[in-house]
Amino acid sequence: MLRAIQVELKKLKKAPMIWISFLGVSISPILNALIFYYLKQLFKDSITWEAFLIQSISFIAVFIGILLFSLTATYVFGREYTENTIKTLFTIPLSRESIIIAKLVILLLWSLTLVLFAFLITIPMGFIIRASDLSLTLMINSLIQYLIVGLMLYALLPIVSLVTMLTRGYIPAMALAGIMTMIGLILLNSDFSIYFPWSIPGIYTIQLTQGEYLPSSSYMIMAGTFLISSIANLTYVRLADIDK
Amino acid sequence: MEPIIRTYNLSKQYGTHLAVKNLNLNVNRGDIYGFLGRNGAGKSTTIRLILSLIKPTSGYVELFNEKPGIQSFARIGSLVETPGAYPNLSIKENLEIQRQLLGINSPIAVTETLDLVNLTKDEDKKASTLSTGTLQRLGLARALLHKPEILILDEPTNGLDPAGIKEIRLLLKRLSEDRKITIFMSSHILAEIQQLATRIGIIHRGELLEEIDYEELKRKNRTYLEFKVSNPVRTTWILEEKLQIKDYSVHEENTIRIYSHLENSSTINRILVTENIDVSSIFLNEDNLEDHFLKLTSEVKNHA
């Protein structure tokens, strides 16, 4: 199992998708800083670190996160089909399930690294626009919030990987991610947003800006989504015919 | 003879189409088994079934005399249809990945195998830049990395030029002789199988038409004179004693096949007649393997 995880890491060496994902996730903090800078010019208001940090991850949680994270998932799973390596992967003395779990572990690491990266580039931006009221507790709390968003976005990925494997390609999975982002955005203004897995990450950050918190049922829905879809992945690979 | 791959009434159905029908294959240790069939005959499907990549509709496979499990893969190397590779990695890195997946600790395995398939000079080339032939070689290297007991190859010379084909043929021969690897390889080219195989299975429209040792197939398909006679026992005596012909075989329905003295059919006939043997027919068979293969695979077609 550990072997499979190490191998998954190695496979990403020089993979363009790494740079695409990091570039994608940095758009949000940069855009966020520009907007805040503009607002500051406009209203001569001082900006708090708290608002600045939450806004930065909120862009990711609401708009680009689902698509961006789905892209990494569909890459990690889809490449074995498009690169014709799946039959090699499934003819080694490791169970198919452990290979899938290794991929899901890699996606977890990748997801958390991406939000961590977003956090790390938000910090210098905050100094540049001279945000106020910085404290260590705020930093730590904010970091935890970033990681929670990372986990939530990650929890949606096994659905993407399942669709990728079922259709053996990137496009249907990415189309699904696009549609879900849209539906999530539409639901964001409704009471239903705290129950819909694809709007929960967004509504989580929006509520934070208002000093509110998600009900525990939202967390349970995310966890349930992850568990059920992960089990579906494992069941699928155990039964699947590799006839491509 | 130790059976190493066996299938029992193995079938695979796609929709209403039976891609493989009641296949009973017997591959013994040390065989170079040529699995011959035209396009769409079911070769790749059979190989996928043997490797548990797909599940049979009915029937089952035995490897090393037992039900295959993931541990069997430690003893099998395979190359199925188009070989894949991670394009962002070099040839060597691709093999390193395989080495780790197989749990081989020594990195020497990689350099040795690169050498074996003649890829050492290209080891740092990125897989995305490789020609079909080189990719095929990389696939072969991956299959050989863990020194498997069985090598299962689906059209291994696909995409190679004549020099490359010859090189692979010599390599496979060497592996069979030196490492005593059992090789199961599919092909739609008889000439390719003919130069290598010790045993041949012919698949057509999903059915195994014939499974035979190559030597026997050759014997069966030699040019011969066939006599239909009234008294075969006496005929053989005449052949041996009067004509000094030893290379013959006796078949059902009083026929005798003679593999030498082919040009003397009239003399043989005359002597048989003077010895009171009725010869009801004489027939010169000049089938070669190519004809045999074509005949086998087209006869069935006409029935279907």
Ligand SMILES: Nc1ncnc2c1ncn2[C@@H]1O[C@H](COP(=O)(O)OP(=O)(O)OP(=O)(O)O)[C@@H](O)[C@H]1O
């Ligand atoms: N996944 C699939 N779905 C439906 N039909 C399939 C599938 N795979 C194979 N077939 C059909 O099964 C038959 C056997 O295919 P297979 O690929 O095993 O032939 P083959 O002998 O390997 O041919 P080739 O020499 O072209 O590689 C063909 O008629 C093919 O169309």
Ligand SMILES: [Mg+2]
């Ligand atoms: Mg084929």
